[in-house]
Amino acid sequence: MNLEFTPEEQAFRDEVRAFIAENYPKHLADFGMREDMEREDFLAWHKILGKKGWSVPAWPVEYGGTGWTPTQRYIWSEENARVNAIMPLPFGVSMVGPVIYTFGNAEQKAKHLPGIVSGDVWWCQGYSEPGAGSDLASLKTTAVRDGDHYVINGQKTWTTLAQHADWGFFLCRTDPSAKAQEGISFILVDMKTPGVEVKPIKLLDGGYEVNETWLTDVRVPVENLVGQENKGWTYAKFLLAHERSGIAGVARSKRGVEKLREIAAHESLDGKPLIEDFDFARKVSQLEIDLAALEITELRTLAGEQAGKGPGPESSILKIKGTEIQQRLTELTLEAVGTYSAPYHGGVANDNSNEHPVGPDYAQYAAATYFNMRKTSIYGGSNEIQRNIITKMILGL
Amino acid sequence: MDFNFTEEQGMVRDGLSRLVREQYGFEERRKAIASAEGWRPEVWAQLAELGILGMPFSEADGGFGGGAVDAMVIMEEFGKGLVIEPFLPTVVCAGGFLKHAGTAAQKEEHIGAIVSGSAVFAFAYAEPKGRYDYADLETTAKKDGAGYVLNGHKAVVIGAPWASHLVVTARTGGERRDRSGVSVFVLAKDTPGITTRDYVTVDGRRAAEVYFENVAVGADALIGAEGEGLALIETVTDEAIAALCAEACGAMKVAHAMTVEYSRQRKQFGVPIGSFQVLQHRMVDMYTAYEQAVSLTYLATLRLGSDEVERKKAVSAAKVGVGQAARLIGQEAVQIHGGNGVTDEYAIGHYFKRLTIFDSEFGNVDHHLKRHVALS
Numbered sequence A: 001m002n003l004e005f006t007p008e009e010q011a012f013r014d015e016v017r018a019f020i021a022e023n024y025p026k027h028l029a030d031f032g033m034r035e036d037m038e039r040e041d042f043l044a045w046h047k048i049l050g051k052k053g054w055s056v057p058a059w060p061v062e063y064g065g066t067g068w069t070p071t072q073r074y075i076w077s078e079e080n081a082r083v084n085a086i087m088p089l090p091f092g093v094s095m096v097g098p099v100i101y102t103f104g105n106a107e108q109k110a111k112h113l114p115g116i117v118s119g120d121v122w123w124c125q126g127y128s129e130p131g132a133g134s135d136l137a138s139l140k141t142t143a144v145r146d147g148d149h150y151v152i153n154g155q156k157t158w159t160t161l162a163q164h165a166d167w168g169f170f171l172c173r174t175d176p177s178a179k180a181q182e183g184i185s186f187i188l189v190d191m192k193t194p195g196v197e198v199k200p201i202k203l204l205d206g207g208y209e210v211n212e213t214w215l216t217d218v219r220v221p222v223e224n225l226v227g228q229e230n231k232g233w234t235y236a237k238f239l240l241a242h243e244r245s246g247i248a249g250v251a252r253s254k255r256g257v258e259k260l261r262e263i264a265a266h267e268s269l270d271g272k273p274l275i276e277d278f279d280f281a282r283k284v285s286q287l288e289i290d291l292a293a294l295e296i297t298e299l300r301t302l303a304g305e306q307a308g309k310g311p312g313p314e315s316s317i318l319k320i321k322g323t324e325i326q327q328r329l330t331e332l333t334l335e336a337v338g339t340y341s342a343p344y345h346g347g348v349a350n351d352n353s354n355e356h357p358v359g360p361d362y363a364q365y366a367a368a369t370y371f372n373m374r375k376t377s378i379y380g381g382s383n384e385i386q387r388n389i390i391t392k393m394i395l396g397l
Numbered sequence B: 001m002d003f004n005f006t007e008e009q010g011m012v013r014d015g016l017s018r019l020v021r022e023q024y025g026f027e028e029r030r031k032a033i034a035s036a037e038g039w040r041p042e043v044w045a046q047l048a049e050l051g052i053l054g055m056p057f058s059e060a061d062g063g064f065g066g067g068a069v070d071a072m073v074i075m076e077e078f079g080k081g082l083v084i085e086p087f088l089p090t091v092v093c094a095g096g097f098l099k100h101a102g103t104a105a106q107k108e109e110h111i112g113a114i115v116s117g118s119a120v121f122a123f124a125y126a127e128p129k130g131r132y133d134y135a136d137l138e139t140t141a142k143k144d145g146a147g148y149v150l151n152g153h154k155a156v157v158i159g160a161p162w163a164s165h166l167v168v169t170a171r172t173g174g175e176r177r178d179r180s181g182v183s184v185f186v187l188a189k190d191t192p193g194i195t196t197r198d199y200v201t202v203d204g205r206r207a208a209e210v211y212f213e214n215v216a217v218g219a220d221a222l223i224g225a226e227g228e229g230l231a232l233i234e235t236v237t238d239e240a241i242a243a244l245c246a247e248a249c250g251a252m253k254v255a256h257a258m259t260v261e262y263s264r265q266r267k268q269f270g271v272p273i274g275s276f277q278v279l280q281h282r283m284v285d286m287y288t289a290y291e292q293a294v295s296l297t298y299l300a301t302l303r304l305g306s307d308e309v310e311r312k313k314a315v316s317a318a319k320v321g322v323g324q325a326a327r328l329i330g331q332e333a334v335q336i337h338g339g340n341g342v343t344d345e346y347a348i349g350h351y352f353k354r355l356t357i358f359d360s361e362f363g364n365v366d367h368h369l370k371r372h373v374a375l376s
Ligand SMILES: Cc1cc2nc3c(=O)[nH]c(=O)nc-3n(C[C@H](O)[C@H](O)[C@H](O)COP(=O)(O)OP(=O)(O)OC[C@H]3O[C@@H](n4cnc5c(N)ncnc54)[C@H](O)[C@@H]3O)c2cc1C
Pocket: A124, A125, A126, A127, A128, A130, A132, A133, A134, A135, A157, A158, A159, A160, A210, A375, A378, A379, A380, A381, A382, A383, A384, A385, A388, B266, B268, B269, B273, B276, B278, B279, B335, B336, B337, B338, B339, B340, B342
């Protein structure tokens, strides 16, 4: 057992670090969370990586993957987190892509995978409905066969960034008489199809990152069905496991702790830097300790994957601890910022204003980020649902 | 020992509760926040009419003879409706300074105006680098003939955009963070040399950065003795903290009730989510935290008249306990609401935001734990 990288792995790290330094767009460096991000800001790095052949490292090489070992992929995410890079969104790369190359047919692979690799096609995830959140299998949106088409009707909600999406992957009920999980199909929908309507939902931080997606008599060619009809739940579960393994966000949280230390060095208490205050410093150390534990837990999971074990119920631990740490980080950042946490966006009346925010720059989004990050214990399978999974699958209760 | 409210206090509570219920609905509040003024002057006028703005002042000063318990009752009702109007800075803070240390002339000039609703105050004490230390002041007031000249920058002054007057802390002597040399001034916001930058806060109120550039005031602007202001500031801010804790209790009570109700209505897996024991116990923990917070708020309120050490310990205990409860209840309420909890549409997120910012007002949990340690 050891924790050291091999010389080859160190050489790999130097290579990717140099590539990032040279190629990551300067204007998006250390961007953090911003509500005024444009479609092109999200896609900029994705497109550069697409050209380099590094946009979908985890995919099989034949579809555009890099063939990197899990350790190399870990190094890759660490190096990106060091500059707080805006990574390719998960909806194409980690969700629908793997479903298509695993369960899709040759035409679907040829049609959809290149756009995900290049970053030219934006995907959104249409699973949740107003009545079907944690109990996803109770979804009601229907797809009824009509000749060469499915006609889809229903309402999806919480569709992340659907306002930018070109395509969506939707779970629809194709057999209303079957048991909940058995009558669901996995269907790809061109978001420009008549009858698809995307309505923004404002979140408590003031931003618009999710939407209601209404589907009214949306006609979709049957060739957009992935895999078999009524087997969509199997694909969805496969996908959820993929979604969870990336969710720990260790590398990003490590960068977040560094930032927190910088902020606390800048803030003062009793005429000394806040980071020298024992009460505050011990909270930061506690967070670092939790993060160190999570990092090794994730590496152990990766090692298991390298040895051929797929992501199992242990990934629920990564989701729970990863999101708790992300939330704690925003909580401590808010605490460090103190008084200047109150102005909404630093007191700038609107984001197009070129007025300088009040208070230090790092305070500007501290509260918004804290509010926003409450979502992480709710989405991707809430932390209660993750605990239920561990209860069943690991404890056997 | 007596934990009962008087008949008058009961009537104040009922009257306010009706006002908040009938006229301070969530949509009305949302509209007010989005409006140019950012608050509802007509509600302020109603509060004056109901006698709320005069409640904590003695009859001799032109008020209705109430005290800290009355302020607690009032603030709790405001907390329930997330009322944004500046009762705390105007009545509790400015009113407190005037009550404790105002000259007859100052009381004469300002208390009547507060009671009638015509004067609105903001309390400018925080500074960009001062964190929660009232003595960590860069703002100065230099003696100039009989009066003073103020220079400095006050941070996140809650209610300043609505204020006609300001109470300002400044250093008249000593070194930064010295206990002595701190003074308190009351002045009109339109005094030449004062500029503000107004903005919305994340919890729907308005605040401003307030800049003083060679602001000349007369000797009559000084409240209390020159250079001896810190003890006075501590007295008044302890009263403000007790009132603020009451506001948080009101907000927590509603946030908890909304969550329990939501868990009854919201169904997943064919049953109300409130039937899941893991959520039930979490809501029990929220409830317990709320009850403990109420107790600490009573303790702080009832100890405001005690000797200094007892008072400060009780107030710090409340700010710690209520701060911890506010965080727990805010976070859990959002969590149990699921995705709806993080939307702007549902009220719960707004309670969460108010309960979050509460911690950073007049010293956070750590600050007051330290103060408690220092006094123990
Ligand atoms: C910001 C954001 C982005 C999202 N993006 C997408 C997206 O792109 N695509 C998409 O399809 N969905 C998306 N979602 C939806 C997300 O997956 C759901 O919010 C989530 O599944 C929870 O469902 P719900 O919100 O309906 O909450 P509910 O399921 O109603 O849950 C409410 C509360 O009850 C608890 N609970 C529920 N069941 C149980 C149980 N059996 N035992 C114990 N506790 C339980 C939950 O943990 C939660 O605390 C997003 C959500 C958010 C907030």
